Amino acid sequence: MNFITQLFTDPATYRLLTIVVLSVFLGIEVISRVPSVLHTPLMSGANAIHGVVIIGAIIVMGQAPADDYLALILGFLAVILGTLNVVGGFVVTDRMLEMFDKKKKKRS
Amino acid sequence: MTNIILPLSYLIGSITFILGLKMLSHPDSARRGNLVAAAGMTIAILATIFLYTDEAGNRLGNYGWIFGGLIIGSIVGTLAAKKVQMTAMPEMVSLFNGMGGACAMLISIIEFKHHTTGISPELYEEAGTTIFTIIPGTLFITIILGMVIGSVSFAGSIIAWGKLNGKIKDFSFNGQHIINLLLLGVITVLTIYIVAARPAITITLFYTVLALSLVYGILFVFPIGGADMPVVISLLNSFTGVAAAFGGFLYNNPVMLTGGILVGSAGTILTILMCKAMNRSLKNVLIGSFGGKKVSSGASGTKEQGNYKEISLNDTAVLMAYAQKVMIIPGYGLAVAQAQHACHELEKLLNDKGVEVFYGIHPVAGRMPGHMNVLLAEADVPYEKLLEMEDANDQMGSVNVVMILGANDVVNPAAKDDPGSPIYGMPILEVEKAEHVIVNKRSMKPGYAGIENELFFRPKTSMLFGDAKKVLQDLVSELKQM
Numbered sequence: 001m002n003f004i005t006q007l008f009t010d011p012a013t014y015r016l017l018t019i020v021v022l023s024v025f026l027g028i029e030v031i032s033r034v035p036s037v038l039h040t041p042l043m044s045g046a047n048a049i050h051g052v053v054i055i056g057a058i059i060v061m062g063q064a065p066a067d068d069y070l071a072l073i074l075g076f077l078a079v080i081l082g083t084l085n086v087v088g089g090f091v092v093t094d095r096m097l098e099m100f101d102k103k104k105k106k107r108s
Numbered sequence: 109m110t111n112i113i114l115p116l117s118y119l120i121g122s123i124t125f126i127l128g129l130k131m132l133s134h135p136d137s138a139r140r141g142n143l144v145a146a147a148g149m150t151i152a153i154l155a156t157i158f159l160y161t162d163e164a165g166n167r168l169g170n171y172g173w174i175f176g177g178l179i180i181g182s183i184v185g186t187l188a189a190k191k192v193q194m195t196a197m198p199e200m201v202s203l204f205n206g207m208g209g210a211c212a213m214l215i216s217i218i219e220f221k222h223h224t225t226g227i228s229p230e231l232y233e234e235a236g237t238t239i240f241t242i243i244p245g246t247l248f249i250t251i252i253l254g255m256v257i258g259s260v261s262f263a264g265s266i267i268a269w270g271k272l273n274g275k276i277k278d279f280s281f282n283g284q285h286i287i288n289l290l291l292l293g294v295i296t297v298l299t300i301y302i303v304a305a306r307p308a309i310t311i312t313l314f315y316t317v318l319a320l321s322l323v324y325g326i327l328f329v330f331p332i333g334g335a336d337m338p339v340v341i342s343l344l345n346s347f348t349g350v351a352a353a354f355g356g357f358l359y360n361n362p363v364m365l366t367g368g369i370l371v372g373s374a375g376t377i378l379t380i381l382m383c384k385a386m387n388r389s390l391k392n393v394l395i396g397s398f399g400g401k402k403v404s405s406g407a408s409g410t411k412e413q414g415n416y417k418e419i420s421l422n423d424t425a426v427l428m429a430y431a432q433k434v435m436i437i438p439g440y441g442l443a444v445a446q447a448q449h450a451c452h453e454l455e456k457l458l459n460d461k462g463v464e465v466f467y468g469i470h471p472v473a474g475r476m477p478g479h480m481n482v483l484l485a486e487a488d489v490p491y492e493k494l495l496e497m498e499d500a501n502d503q504m505g506s507v508n509v510v511m512i513l514g515a516n517d518v519v520n521p522a523a524k525d526d527p528g529s530p531i532y533g534m535p536i537l538e539v540e541k542a543e544h545v546i547v548n549k550r551s552m553k554p555g556y557a558g559i560e561n562e563l564f565f566r567p568k569t570s571m572l573f574g575d576a577k578k579v580l581q582d583l584v585s586e587l588k589q590m
Contacts, residue, residue: 082181093132
């Protein structure tokens with residue numbers, strides 16, 4: 001119960017909770033009507049956006065003690081994986097959407 | 109001044125993610141939307157590296173490691189994303205999603221290790237339960253949930269990746285759903301127990317939960333049929349979003365929180381939209397009537413299949429050359445055979461002979477929604493030749509020859525008239541309204557969803573066996589000689 005109370009009483013946590021709730025609605029609103037041809041690129045784009053987890057990896061890496069090799073290696077792995085998610089995700093999405101661009105130019 | 113730059117960058121990051129997602133859902137702005145989100149991400153990452161300070165005001169260290177990781181990740185990520193073939197893009201997305209999940213998992217592991225370093229069994233003997241209570245409850249829950257969701261997403265995505273590229277076969281056993289539910293129950297109970305009781309074996313239990321989560325991720329995706337992978341990837345995508353958001357809680361970091369939760373909720377909605385495009389419910393996909401074994405349910409399983417007739421290349425060429433209107437229906441087989449260019453060539457040739465050629469695109473043809481559009485665009489097929497399902501069905505009555513290239517479930521009449529079929533209710537391309545139906549397949553094997561297709565045995569249908577690319581090239585040379 002302690003945990004639940006803290007969510008509402010601690011100002012910092014409560015602020016985060018508010019962000020969560022608002023973001024949930026925002027996420028639903030933002031993509032409520034999408035043509036089915038865009039499902040795949042949209043999923044891929046969203047995939048790149050959750051790569052924001054890389055920021056956590058950078059913080060963990062930057063705070064690891066210089067002599068704790070296990071933490072350094074795990075953090076290093078986390079940074080690589082997070083970067084793969086971000087960079088690969090955005091590049092793949094761009095490649096998918098490039099095809100749509102080409103199509104549009106042909107049409108006009 | 110410098111102390112406002114970091115929060116400001118995070119705010120900009122959050123805004124670009126919202127704008128990016130919004131723009132990605134409209135065809136005209138989609139590509140820019142992706143770039144906007146990428147720009148926001150870059151700002152947020154750079155600001156974190158150079159400006160982040162902990163509560164005591166310490167900057168981040170280990171720049172060598174950080175930049176090393178960023179550079180390696182960027183190079184490998186760019187190369188992989190650039191090199192991957194159009195047909196393999198779904199797998200790639202799944203793989204990148206898994207990387208994100210693994211990243212979230214690792215962050216939680218490191219944080220847990222960090223908070224429990226130096227706690228030995230002897231120390232526990234001395235201090236009792238209080239020793240693990242140095243980790244605040246909220247923090248501990250955040251760490252564990254981030255790890256559980258991250259590792260489920262990681263393991264699940266890897267399985268989905270393996271399934272899509274054919275390395276992993278569908279696999280299910282009786283009672284699998286019960287075992288999955290049990291696993292989930294054990295994970296939940298253990299999590300609550302660790303956080304509430306902080307027993308002497310807290311560390312062991314933590315890693316047990318990690319192992320169980322990985323196993324759960326694997327078992328969760330295993331029984332789901334390959335044809336449903338897009339939906340599963342989309343779902344796992346939103347899982348990773350939620351895992352990233354737990355990272356946001358952990359570091360009190362607003363951009364991780366908004367980014368993660370946005371993807372979590374948008375991804376869930378997208379998953380539901382995808383299910384709707386296939387006219388199925390999410391529950392149906394997850395519990396899986398496609399799940400390998402129970403495929404020939406209802407009437408279709410017991411019905412006599414009868415005979416199919418084959419058609420020669422030459423006859424096909426004649427039939428097409430003297431048709432007025434030809435509709436090509438592409439499916440995954442076309443993508444596998446990389447036959448999109450050959451297909452475009454056939455279409456041009458027929459056009460020169462005065463035949464009207466269109467493509468009928470089913471929204472879920474291929475492995476992902478929009479797969480066929482992307483594939484044909486790559487071969488420079490003009491946009492106006494691609495008809496969406498409704499338009500295609502409207503025109504079907506005046507079509508002389510329908511050429512089905514490696515598509516199966518999207519033209520299966522069972523979806524319309526066999527209530528026992530697992531795909532019953534899915535909208536299909538009604539090819540039987542046309543005069544002739546020619547089906548190109550490699551063999552009589554059922555499609556990816558494992559369902560028999562009665563269309564092949566109907567009187568209007570002729571089968572043209574062979575690899576799509578080879579067949580199309582041969583057709584082109586036949587037509588050239590005519």
